[in-house]
Amino acid sequence: MSQPHNFCFPIRTLSNDRVKLVPFSASTHAPTFTSHIITHPSLYAHMPLGPYTSTSQFITQFLETTSFPQQGYFTFAVIDKTRPPSPEDEEGELAGMMSFMDTSPVHLSTEIGCIVILPQYQRTHVTTNAVGLMLRYALDGPEEGGIGLRRVQWRASAMNEASVRTAERLGFRREGVMRWHMVLRGETKVGNGRGVPRGAEEGEKGRDTVVLGLCWDDWELGGRERVGGLMERRG
Secondary structure, three states, X not given: OOXXXXXXXXXXXXXXXXXXXXXXXXXXXHHHHHHHHOOOHHHHOOOOOOOOOOHHHHHHHHHHHHHOXXXXXXXXXXXXXXXXXXXXXXXXXXXXXXXXXXXXXXXXXXXXXXXXXXXXXXXXXXXXXXXHHHHHHHHOXXXXXXXXXXXXXXXXXXXXXHHHHHHHHXXXXXXXXXXXXXXXXXXXXXXXXXXXXXXXXXXXXXXXXXXEEEEHHHHHHHHHHHHHHHHHOOO
């Protein structure tokens, strides 16, 4: 059964020889995905959403409330094709999820975010290839199979150095820092390390956000080749 969504651009499966991105399905992917994230709440340490304690909570609070209804939001399930077939996909194992966010058909822009790669697939080829496939789809023109956007954004907590390094390695340029950009709530969240204002609720933390961008001219002036080379690396 197809999943409900209102994304403002056409969606298709994105794939190469190592990774495949398919629409995230509540019935097919959510049970296995949540069975992993429930025991690793730190996966959401830098995000305003999560962690989740059950499949039903994840479906209700994220898929049905955030991902499926919004025209600018679309979530992919990430499939590692180098692994054996699984109940979730005949071509490999479910390795995580990532989304297009804040997508604008007017301004021809999007953000790649809400990236959750399950622990056993981290520090492998998965993240590079999955983000690379999304960049190709976003920035390549229609004649090349893409949607021809002009800007792809990446935002990360200033405390999440691994995320910032990943973006810069893929060619995103650091553009600035938004101080006190988000309020994070919960014991597992990582704040900016500074005190909160008077009147803040107990357990509240602040997040500073690093903003990075990769634009159409970066893509045309070597960005496409840079990402392609990283995706082709072995070992």
